[in-house]
Amino acid sequence: MPLSARNRIEGTVKAGEKGDVASTVKIEVTKPVTITAMIIKAAAEELSLKEGDKVEAVIKATEVLVSKD
Amino acid sequence: MPLSARNRIEGTVKAGEKGDVASTVKIEVTKPVTITAMIIKAAAEELSLKEGDKVEAVIKATEVLVSKD
């Protein structure tokens, strides 16, 4: 199903924890992936991001959806 | 620097696009990673998520921060 989200990362459920209202799920990703970020232009300039830079993609767990076929 | 975000994924900037206010950055990740998601418990139950399940982590590009040392 085509979806506007730029990041759809395949993996395997490794662990999970159930709370009363929320749960956490850990997904193991072994294949290489590309992560797309949209950031404020001023941030890209301040970090002077350019091809080849070593960076980290930082993502809060509350922002991750899970899809299962 | 310790950070509460559960997902800090190391990679290399591969490409980018500059807009007037926002920019996009593509980050190539080659090492295996684990992605943590926090979802509503009812969602975890509806998907009947369990260890070993093949799933996708779906993340909108606007939710990804970039960190550079």
Place this chain on the structure above:
Amino acid sequence: MPLSARNRIEGTVKAGEKGDVASTVKIEVTKPVTITAMIIKAAAEELSLKEGDKVEAVIKATEVLVSKD
């Protein structure tokens, strides 16, 4: 009160669940509404979105605020 959020959808609380830190609320919406999404341009092109297309607006429950007069 004017608010920058593009989507303010009127409804009626139907059910709720209280956790220790977080709660869920279900809101029944019976009037027709228009939902505005901001997505990466490349996503709009990939989905070739055009007037008249049948689509789904997908929203994680953690992203919804509740306002009450």
Place this chain on the structure above:
Amino acid sequence: MPLSARNRIEGTVKAGEKGDVASTVKIEVTKPVTITAMIIKAAAEELSLKEGDKVEAVIKATEVLVSKD
């Protein structure tokens, strides 16, 4: 495709606007829907949310994904 997102709202693309990096899409929803929100418990208590309350679901456009079959 089962997806953890609690809100999948069917509609029809009505209008759109293309920017250099980001686009907006307006989706007309005519069927009744139920919107699920996850909020801090203290917020639910402060608003004293209860069945039958008239409320608004407030959602920023950047938080909305679009899916098309």
Place this chain on the structure above:
Amino acid sequence: MPLSARNRIEGTVKAGEKGDVASTVKIEVTKPVTITAMIIKAAAEELSLKEGDKVEAVIKATEVLVSKD
């Protein structure tokens, strides 16, 4: 208007930038404020957060709504 969002921070518009689809707004806040974060319990434990700790609240600009009376 009561709103579930825990953080409503009063300030004065200082500057802004208009793009084709998105805009940025800078808001100067001079009064002391309290910022509430909801994070995964494991993150709070890993950072061993306790009263009196010096910390930073990190917030992506795309997550900030603006309200004006």
Place this chain on the structure above:
Amino acid sequence: MPLSARNRIEGTVKAGEKGDVASTVKIEVTKPVTITAMIIKAAAEELSLKEGDKVEAVIKATEVLVSKD
């Protein structure tokens, strides 16, 4: 560590609450800060935001990360 997030607000942990999966943290901010928001251009125009306007930055607690040195 340079980070793309536009808002990094220094403060002191004042209180916290631990749930089964999620926790809340209250951070006291006493220094003046500037908050940057990215909003849809149509929203900025509708609110007719201009320098000197008294506004509120509205941020859901789930969107706040915590960083500790």
